[in-house]
Amino acid sequence: MSAQPSCLIVGAGMAGLTAASALSAGGWQVTVVDKGRGVGGRMATRRIGDARFDHGAQFFTVRDPKFQEQVELWVGRGWVAPWFEDGGHVRNMVIGGMSQLAKHLAAPLNVRTGVKLSEVRPLGRGWKATSDTGESFDADALLLTAPPEQSLALLGDCAGGLADGVVAELQAVDFDPCFALMVLLNGPSQVPEPGYFRPESGPLEWLADNSRKGVSAGLSSALTVHATGDFSRLNFDRPTDEVASQLLAAAAPWLGSSVESWQLHRWKYAKPVAGTWPGSLFSQTPSRVAFAGDGLAGGRVEGAFISGLAAARSLKY
Template sequence: MVHSNPILIVGAGIAGLTAARQLHDAGIPAVVCDKGRGPGGRMATRRIGEQRFDHGAQYFSAVSPRFREAVAGWVADGIAEEWFQMNRTPRYRGRNGMNAIAKHLAAGLDIRLSTRVVSAVPEGKHWRATTEDGGRISAAGLILTAPVPQSLEILGGLQEELPNALRAVAYAPCFAVMVLLDGPSGLAGPGFQRMKEGPVTWIADNTIKGISAGPGALTMHASPLFTRVNYDAPAAEVAKQMMMAARPWLGGSRITDWQVHRWRYSLVSSSGPEPCFFSPSPAPLVLAGDAFGGARIEGAFLSGCAAALALLESGIS
C-alpha cells in the first residue's frame, strides 16, 4: 500500500497518542503535532529544582477490558504502578510521574512538539493544516484531540457545519499550585486529602506518592468556583489563598518555593457524543478525547481507540 499523505493528529495527550499507536500498528503513518514541549497534555509532570510534581491528572482507574489490558502492559513494563485502592479497586500512577505513560506511548512515533496547529482546511478529499510557524502539512485524515473549543478553533468556519452538540462541550477550569516544603508534609499515606469546602479541593504529596525525592512536594488543585472567580488574578494572590487553606496539611514545614499553573480546561463538565465524532466528508475528520469517551484518562484512551478505528473502517490508506 502506498501512503501519499499521513494522518494528522493534533494533540499528544493520551487520546492522540493512543490513536497514533493504533494507526502505526495498522501500518498507517501518522504525524502527531502538539503545542507543548513534551507529550502528555493533561497527564502532566513538572520539575521544580530536584522535585517532581504531577500537576494535572493525579491517578487513573481501569474498568474496561481494553484499558485494563493496556494498563497491565504498562505495569509489566514498569511504566505505571498502583498508587492506592478505592472501594477495593486499584488507582494507578505513572511510575515516574503521569507523563511517563505518554513518553512510553510516544516512543517510535512521529511526534512534533512545540508545534501549534492554527488551522486545517479540506482540500478535495484531503486536509491542509498550517502550523503557527507557517509550516504546512497535507493529511489524508485529521484527528483533533485538543479540548473541543480549541479543536473547533482549528476548523475555523467549517465548525458551523458540525453538530451543535460539539459546541456544547464544556470543561471546568482548575488552578494547580505546586509547593516545595523544607520538611515533610502533614499528610499520611497514601499521600492525598480531598476537601469539600474552600478554595482547595485536592492536595497530594508527590513524595509520599513516590514520584519525588522530597522532603515535601505538594500539588494542590482549586475548586472550579475559586478558579473561575480568580482566573485572571495574579499568581501570587492565587497561591497565597490556596496555601493558607492548605496550612493544616503542611506539617509545620516552611514553603520554600511555589508555582501556579492555570488549567483552562481540566475535567469535562458537559460531554460530546461517545466515543468520538466522525465525519467522512468533505475529508475524513475525527474529534476525540476525554470529552467523547468518559471525561477521564480511561475515557480519553477509549476515544483514541475509537478515533483510529473510525479512520481504519472508513478505508483510509
C-alpha cells in the same frame, strides 16, 4: 487515499497517542503534533529543582476491559503501579510521573512537540494544517484531540462542512478550569499516607504529596494542591500572587514545613463537566476527520484512551 494512508493527529495526550499507536499498527503513516514542550497533555509532570510534581491528572482508574488489558501490559513493563484503592477501585500511578507514560507511548511514534497549529483546511481529498510559525502539514485524514472548543476554532469556517450533528456535539462540551499550585516544602508535609487528602469543603479539591507518592525524591516535599472547579472558575483571571496566597492559606493545615517556593498553573480546560459523551466523532466531509479526547468520553485518562481507540477505528473504515 494513497496505498499507505496518512493521518495528522493534533495532540500528544492520552487520546492522540493511543490513536497514533492504533493507526500505526494498522499501517498508517502518522504524524502527531503538540503545542506543548513535551508530550502528555494533561498527564503532566513538572520539575522544580530536584522535585517532581504531577500537576494535572493524579492517577487513573480502570473499568473498561480493553483499558484493563493495556494497563496490565504497562504494569508488566514497570511503567505503571497501583498507588491506592478507594471505593473498590485501584488508583494507578505512573512510575517517574504521569508524563512518563506519554513519553513511553510516544517513543516509537513520529511526534513533533512545540508545534502549535493555527489553522486546518481541507485540501483535495485530505487536509492541510498550518502552524503559527508557518510550517505546513498535509495528510489524507485529520484527528483532532484538543478540547472541542479549540478544535472548532482550528477548523474555523470549514466546521460548517462537517456531517450533521457533529458541531452540536462538540459545542455541548463544557470544561471546568483548575488551578494547580505546586509547593516545594523544606521538610515533611502533613499529608497523610499514602500521600493524598480530599478536603470536604473550602477552595481545595485535592492535595497530594509527590514525595510520599514516590514520584519525587530528595528531602524536600513536593505538594500538588488543586482548587475546586467552582473556585477556579470564579477566580480564573485573578493575579497569580493573590490566588496562590489564598490556596496556600487553605492548604496550611497540611503543609507541616516551611514553603521554599511555589508555582501556579492554570488549567483552562481541566475536566469536562457537560457533554453528550459520544466517545468519538467522525465526519467524511469536508474531508475525512475524526474527533477524540476526554471531552467526548466523560473525562478521565481512561476516557481519553477509549476515545482515541474509537476515533482511530472510525478513520479506518
